[in-house]
Amino acid sequence: MDEKIxxxxxxxxxxxxxxxxxxxxxxxxxxxxxxxTKYGCGEGLCGACTVLINKEAVRSCQIAAKDVQxxxxxxxxxxAGKGRLHxxxxxxxxxxxxxxxxxxxxxxxxxxxxxxxxxxxxxxxxIKGMDTNLCRCGAHNRxxxxxxxxxxxxxxxx
Amino acid sequence: xxxxxxxxxxxxxxxxxxxxxRRQFLTAAGGGIFxxxxxxxxxxxxxxxxxxxxxxxxxxDFNAYLKIGADGRISCYTGKIEMGQGAVTAxxxxxxxxLDVEPEKVDMVMGDTDLCxxxxxxxxxxxxxxxxxxxxxxxxxxxxxxxxLAAERLQIPVKDLETERxxxxxKTNRQRQISYAQLAQGKKIVRQLLGAxxxxxxxxxxxxxxxxxxxxxxxxxxxxxxxxMDFRLPGMLYAKILRxxxxxxxxxxxxxxxxxxxxxxxxxQDGDLIAVLHKHPDAAAAALEKIKARFERxxxxxxxxxxxxxxxxxxxxxxxxxxxxxLQKGMKAAVTxxxxxxxxxxxxxxxxxxxxxxxxxEGDKVTVRASTQAPFLARDEVANALGIPSGNVxxxxxxxxxxxxxKTRNRQAVxxxxxxxxxxxxxxxxxxxxxEFFYDSFRPAAVVKIKSGLTAKGRIGFWDYHVYFAGQxxxxxxxxxxxxxxxAYDMRGEGRRSPHPFGTGQWRAPGNNTNTFGRECHIDSxxxxxxxxxxxxxxxxxTDPQMQRVLKAAADKFGWVPAKQPSGRGxxxxxxxxxxxxxxxxxxVEVDKRTGHVQVKRLVCAQDMGLAVNPEGATLQxxxxxxxxxxxxxxxxxxxxxxxxxxxxxxxxxLPRFSWLPKLETVIIDNxxxxxxxxxxxAIITMGAVIAxxxxxxxxxxxxxxxxxxxxxxxxxxxx
Numbered sequence: 001m002d003e004k005i006x007x008x009x010x011x012x013x014x015x016x017x018x019x020x021x022x023x024x025x026x027x028x029x030x031x032x033x034x035x036x037t038k039y040g041c042g043e044g045l046c047g048a049c050t051v052l053i054n055k056e057a058v059r060s061c062q063i064a065a066k067d068v069q070x071x072x073x074x075x076x077x078x079x080a081g082k083g084r085l086h087x088x089x090x091x092x093x094x095x096x097x098x099x100x101x102x103x104x105x106x107x108x109x110x111x112x113x114x115x116x117x118x119x120x121x122x123x124x125x126x127i128k129g130m131d132t133n134l135c136r137c138g139a140h141n142r143x144x145x146x147x148x149x150x151x152x153x154x155x156x157x158x
Numbered sequence: 159x160x161x162x163x164x165x166x167x168x169x170x171x172x173x174x175x176x177x178x179x180r181r182q183f184l185t186a187a188g189g190g191i192f193x194x195x196x197x198x199x200x201x202x203x204x205x206x207x208x209x210x211x212x213x214x215x216x217x218x219d220f221n222a223y224l225k226i227g228a229d230g231r232i233s234c235y236t237g238k239i240e241m242g243q244g245a246v247t248a249x250x251x252x253x254x255x256x257l258d259v260e261p262e263k264v265d266m267v268m269g270d271t272d273l274c275x276x277x278x279x280x281x282x283x284x285x286x287x288x289x290x291x292x293x294x295x296x297x298x299x300x301x302x303x304x305x306x307l308a309a310e311r312l313q314i315p316v317k318d319l320e321t322e323r324x325x326x327x328x329k330t331n332r333q334r335q336i337s338y339a340q341l342a343q344g345k346k347i348v349r350q351l352l353g354a355x356x357x358x359x360x361x362x363x364x365x366x367x368x369x370x371x372x373x374x375x376x377x378x379x380x381x382x383x384x385x386x387m388d389f390r391l392p393g394m395l396y397a398k399i400l401r402x403x404x405x406x407x408x409x410x411x412x413x414x415x416x417x418x419x420x421x422x423x424x425x426x427q428d429g430d431l432i433a434v435l436h437k438h439p440d441a442a443a444a445a446l447e448k449i450k451a452r453f454e455r456x457x458x459x460x461x462x463x464x465x466x467x468x469x470x471x472x473x474x475x476x477x478x479x480x481x482x483x484x485l486q487k488g489m490k491a492a493v494t495x496x497x498x499x500x501x502x503x504x505x506x507x508x509x510x511x512x513x514x515x516x517x518x519x520e521g522d523k524v525t526v527r528a529s530t531q532a533p534f535l536a537r538d539e540v541a542n543a544l545g546i547p548s549g550n551v552x553x554x555x556x557x558x559x560x561x562x563x564x565k566t567r568n569r570q571a572v573x574x575x576x577x578x579x580x581x582x583x584x585x586x587x588x589x590x591x592x593x594e595f596f597y598d599s600f601r602p603a604a605v606v607k608i609k610s611g612l613t614a615k616g617r618i619g620f621w622d623y624h625v626y627f628a629g630q631x632x633x634x635x636x637x638x639x640x641x642x643x644x645x646a647y648d649m650r651g652e653g654r655r656s657p658h659p660f661g662t663g664q665w666r667a668p669g670n671n672t673n674t675f676g677r678e679c680h681i682d683s684x685x686x687x688x689x690x691x692x693x694x695x696x697x698x699x700x701t702d703p704q705m706q707r708v709l710k711a712a713a714d715k716f717g718w719v720p721a722k723q724p725s726g727r728g729x730x731x732x733x734x735x736x737x738x739x740x741x742x743x744x745x746x747v748e749v750d751k752r753t754g755h756v757q758v759k760r761l762v763c764a765q766d767m768g769l770a771v772n773p774e775g776a777t778l779q780x781x782x783x784x785x786x787x788x789x790x791x792x793x794x795x796x797x798x799x800x801x802x803x804x805x806x807x808x809x810x811x812x813l814p815r816f817s818w819l820p821k822l823e824t825v826i827i828d829n830x831x832x833x834x835x836x837x838x839x840x841a842i843i844t845m846g847a848v849i850a851x852x853x854x855x856x857x858x859x860x861x862x863x864x865x866x867x868x869x870x871x872x873x874x875x876x877x878x
Contacts, residue, residue: 026440026719035388036381038559040510041591045808048510076381091377096371096778100242101378102510102559108379127816134808136510136560137242138785139778140819 007068010034010078019113020066025049027065028075036076036105047133050106051075057064057113073129076105079112088112091150092143099137107133123148189297191226191307191347214800214866223275223296223718224253226304230255230305230324230339234262234293237277237534238285239269240374241509241558241565242782243838244775245285247373251365251772252290256297257304258321258355260374261365266519269533269555279532279566281664282859283836286771289319290834291357298355298564307341311542341627360769360830367830368628369774374557384531386514387588391557394516394584395424396439397577400432405660406456407803413450420445426580435585443590460659461799463604466501472657476645479630485875488620488641492611496711500608501863502628504658504796505601505665505789506609508813511559512594515574518584525552530573531561536568544579551575562786563664564598592806599663608674618681618699625673632670632734632843637681637699660799666783667839670736671790671846675864678847680734682723683860691720692851693731702764704740706836709733710824712742712764723855725766728759730852732844737836741768743784743844746820747852751875754868756792756853763841764825768832780841781851782826787845788814793865 004022006013009032018027028034030049037060040048044059051060052074079086088108091097098104107130114121114129121129126144135143162787225233234253240246245328255260271281277289285352308326309316312334320329325343328334359368377383402409409430417434419423423445424435432449436442460468463508489495505760514530517540533553541548558565573588589597609622621642625633629647649657656662665671685695693713700706712718712731721727728749733742746760761784770776793812797804805811824841837859854860859874 022438022440026438027386030438033390033720034381035384035390038511039387039588041808043591043807043809045512056840076601080380080535085376085379088718090375092379093371093375096375096774098242098372098375098378098781099244099778100510100560101374101383101557102385104378105381125352127819131816134510134813134815136508136562138782138814139821140785140814140816141781142778143818 003066005065005069007070008072010074016065018065020064022065022141023061023072024063024065024068025052025060034075034077038102038105040103040106045132045134047102047106047110048103050109052109052113055113057110057115074109076109079108086112087150087153088115088147091146091153095142095146095149097142097146098139103133103135107135107143111143111150114153115147115154118149121147152157162209184203187348189342189344190228191303191342191345193224193296193303198306220562223293223345224300224344226300227832228345229261229343230337232259233267233272234264235267236293237269237271237274237288239280239531239533239555240266240557241280241531241561243278243280243285244372244772244778245704247287247370248772248775249290249293250373251370252294253297255363255365257301259365260323261370263324266648269283269530269551271533271537271554273553274535279533279535279605280561281531281566282564283739283840286834287706287738288835290771294357295355298357298646298878301518302355304341306335307347311336311341315480363444364770367769367773370772371774378396378557385511385559386516386527386556387511387586389516389527389556391516391518391584394518394586395435395437395581396442397435397574397585397587398442399573399587400446400449400451401596402453403575403802404453404455405803406458407453407801409450409451410454415467416448416450417445420448424581426577428576428580431573431575431576435577435581435583439586439588446561455800455802457800458659459800462503462795462797464505466605468571469603469605469657473626473647474649476624476647478643479633480635480644481642482635483620483641485622485641485643487621489611491613492619493614494687495609495611496680496687497609498680499862500606500672500679502601502672502675503864504603504662504793504798505561506595506598506796506811507564507665508598508811509560509564509596510560512589512591513565513570513584513597514588515568515571516584517574517578517580519575519578522546523550524578525554526571526575527554527556528568528574529558529565530568530571531558531565532568533564535566536571539568539572540575544575545832552618562666564814565667566664567599571599591808595806595811596803597661599661601629601665601668601790602627602658603660604669604672604830608676608680610680610684612684612688616690618684623677625676628672629669630737631668632673633677634735636702636705636735637700638701639699640792642803659798660803666786667736669845670734670839670843671787672734673849674734674843675846678734678844679850679860682730682847682851682854686723686854689722692723693718694720696731696733705742706732706741707827708764708766709741709828710743713765715823715825716744716760716762718744724858728852730848730855731786731849732847732851734840736840736843739765739835739837739840741765741840741844743841743848745848745852747849747856749853749856749871751857754871754875755867756866756871758788758820758852760821760823761848762823762825763796763844764827765840766827766829767837767840769830769834770826770837771834773826776837777824779837780826781822783839783841784822784845785814785819787842788849791846791849792818793867795865795867799872847850
């Protein structure tokens, strides 16, 4: 059944009329054209589709569109400031913390939520927080360094 | 003997048709200075051709490599694709250096069959090795052409000109200058280049040999990078296709009536292709569930446990790959023998991006955007399926989300093209993770049998090596053993039925992971029998200075302390060759004897790859290889029975995770003067053996089968 869903998407008030049972991943990618959010497994096992809902990392392939009613959704397209990359994005670039780049949006958004809840994570905190995000190219250790480095810079900034 | 001679490329009936005309290209590519290179110039093709079993029908027209635009930007056209391996960065560095421009000025146009010269595919660590040298030559020749044009314009002889960052100067008066951009303005100059031009010596490199970050990172961290699944065309539909529950299953009953009633769904049935199309991919997936289908399975009885017996039973006669000395003589002289069998099951490629294609038909022309490692092969597959000339098919390859050898075949592109033609709409076929596992061309299960013996002096006296279904790559003999024979049993290229119950294919360093596992575990066992430290034992049997050097480099970095194994320390070593590169890896592991869990604590990998064009990119590849290798060494293994695949997602098929990762250390031997060799695969080949050897050192138990799962370690500990 189509229903009206009002939410904030990457900082903008957004209203869509869709079948509320549809998964957020497909609504974002197909209806809203935000293709930075990736399909990887469809069962919440890989983290490629991670988005932020009220600043928490959520697997968008597992959540119904109706569940974002009244909430704030941020995708990879929405974390950079005006013309300025987010420190995590910069840090991933500086550390070459990616290869094919398909898991990268999910990695960055998972890290974003991790740092929000724990601004000074230890290495083992990062490993624990990122462990259910999969990467096949093997950028893991660089991702850990990129997150640590970004955490340091964000501390300095705030 | 270099393992290189056995490039394990196994193509379906490949026919190469040259449809690409110069006029067509020039129309498509706009203005500027174009540099064309005829096939005669290209050592690359004869080398690649030799390596393949079927060098027939190579293009006889020309190969275009670069364009210098009026904006001063350089476009490099290549049929290679970018799937994370970093060719987009390294190729640009090579071209920029020879042309004498900043690497940022180079735009890479990759994997577009209408714009790029023919290419067989991106695999076998061949991009830098075989495409790199002629690309550099193209750059050097391009620079020469620009200087000739400048000489005409400035009325100064070429010998008095020099170049710097895209500008040509009079050596004696640098005020007199002209930029590449100015030379290219308002022109369409076409030059075909013949004859040799010297490429730069390493001492003159400005970009090559220096670490460079990825060029594609910004697009990828912002979500702007487009993968095949990310393209949207007006009116496009998303398809979901009916799949059998098991390989070999036959469709017996079909009821499409419920699916047809789903609003907005278009149902297509065309022979074996039964699909539902909808403007939303999730709605198509839901509609697919409404199809009632009954399949009849075939009960072969083959499963992941008995597959090895099956393979040995159906194996054809072997072919001698390498032989020296006299095995009988060696056997007689041996004082202790060691015979062992090593097993390797099916492993999935499992790239994070599944197979995807978006096809649309306009008149008699079809355009397909596909996640593929072989766009020209995809083009031909689509053309064959639709019964149209290859020239009517354009395959465009955006960023590919990992390949590892699994995206050389293009079933999804054929499916999308057929459905686009049948529906009259652009159609996207994006495989679900389940489909990706089901149709993966797995790394083939294989068996290695080795008979060997030590002489009274504790040296390997003979080596009788038999490899079943892994192929020859990595099976060659580089240890100094007086009497040896290497025999490979394979059906490839003989037109016989595959021995495997489903598709298999090239998996990162095909065959070499299996061969190196067998050989290097066996060498370790012989070292233990001889009571000699495994590193020392290897060095005693090596005369190849390159391999000695990488082993010593790894040992230095690792801080290897020799000991007779098992020593309880949990350290191991393995080495090998792949795609012209020598690699040595050392590992430190911890084994939990209560659970069988193996935690790798540290990995050191040294490799000699000749010139490392981009040492940063090469390091990334080594780290990627080591990380991916943890998977096949410790956990990855496809379970199946009667053609049904049981591991269809990441819940049961576990990929390496953050918590598995050890400290990774890499050494690239400084060897700039030598030609670049393979970089994307070598460092993965040693992973099975180095971990198995370290586990043996830790707990004194040797496992003969990959992966070294906790269950197999517990079983081995109990049986000890």
